Amino acid sequence: MPTDALLDRFLTALAPLDPVAVWAHGSLAGGDYVEGRSDLDLIAVLDHPVRARTVWRIALLHARLRAEPLAGRLHCTYLTPGTAADAGRHHLTWAHQRLFRRPVTPVTRAELHTFGRVLHGAPPGDVLPPVPDGELAAFVVRDQRDFWRREVDRAANWTQDVWVDLGLLTFARATVTLREGRLISKREALDVLPGLGAPGEVVADIRRRRYDGAPPPAGEWVRRRALLTRDYLGPAIDGLVAGS
CATH class of the missing domain: 3.30.460.10 (Beta Polymerase, domain 2)
Known part of the structure; x- marks a missing residue:
């Protein structure tokens, strides 16, 4: 291997x-x-x-x-x-x-x-001291507020697979960490996203590419996917940060 x-x-x-x-x-x-x-x-x-x-x-x-x-x-x-x-x-x-x-x-x-x-x-x-719950939560909020929310407004990013995947998966992982105090994998985050209101078409697209070997998308779907992702993530991040 x-x-x-x-x-x-x-x-x-x-x-x-x-x-x-x-x-x-x-x-x-x-x-x-x-x-x-x-x-x-x-x-x-x-x-x-x-x-x-x-x-x-x-x-x-x-x-x-x-x-x-x-x-x-x-x-x-x-x-x-x-x-x-x-x-x-x-x-x-x-x-x-x-x-x-x-x-x-x-x-x-x-x-x-x-x-x-x-x-x-x-x-x-x-070697490493444990991470206090408050420190972990504060970092997750800062990352969503100061990095990801800013990047949502940069439209050019979201035609790229990596931004769509990481943006949505990181949001789902952040939400579970803040609500439940635990860490989840990217695969688990995919399962969580529909319950958080994420667009089903985009979640299915991520799953096909990451785990089913589907080729990268092209054409009109790339532009539609970017719009769906940004329209969802902006308000979702704002709500998560406001409730933290």
């Missing part, structure tokens, strides 16, 4: 950096992984500061993996035990074939505690 082969090669290449732990989160850990479509979302905890030489070694490691099938979908954020507890800190991350820095969000931290998959070393509970 290409996913297992890539993970094995990644762990072997990472071993000289003496990782304390390597974890999977997202679809790979949550039971919703679709090979060739889902990202491989990883966290590596190193036992030493991430200084310039370590950054160079990490960049070289990922560059050498590029020939592997699915390597473009492997994303990894690098922590240390001394920096892992700071939820606001930006950590070195390899994603989309480049290095940059980003935080490990409360949602990711909660996923790791709830269903994180240990690929190597210590479990998340030994």
Whole structure:
């Protein structure tokens, strides 16, 4: 299986950096992984500061993996035990074939505690502090209000499959987290969306592409789907934020 082969090669290449732990989160850990479509979302905890030489070694490691099938979908954020507890800190991350820095969000931290998959070393509970319910809820509200609601008004985004899929699925997951205090997978979010009033045609479109192997849509349906999605998401996000 290409996913297992890539993970094995990644762990072997990472071993000289003496990782304390390597974890999977997202679809790979949550039971919703679709090979060739889902990202491989990883966290590596190193036992030493991430200084310039370590950054160079990490960049070289990922560059050498590029020939592997699915390597473009492997994303990894690098922590240390001394920096892992700071939820606001930006950590070195390899994603989309480049290095940059980003935080490990409360949602990711909660996923790791709830269903994180240990690929190597210590479990998340030994390194990461638990995420308070209030912190998780506040982050989810900010993400819907400050990012997704703004993006709904940018019409050009919504002709793209990725925006339709993530916009609706993230909204459904946010709604369940705020109402019930739990995390759900993307597959579960698809089941939740009709009950939240999402347009059935769009939900069916997502399901066909993600799980039935249907080709990307074209023509008039792309424009109609964008309109349906935006008309639904704007008021839905406003209602969720107002009630939180």
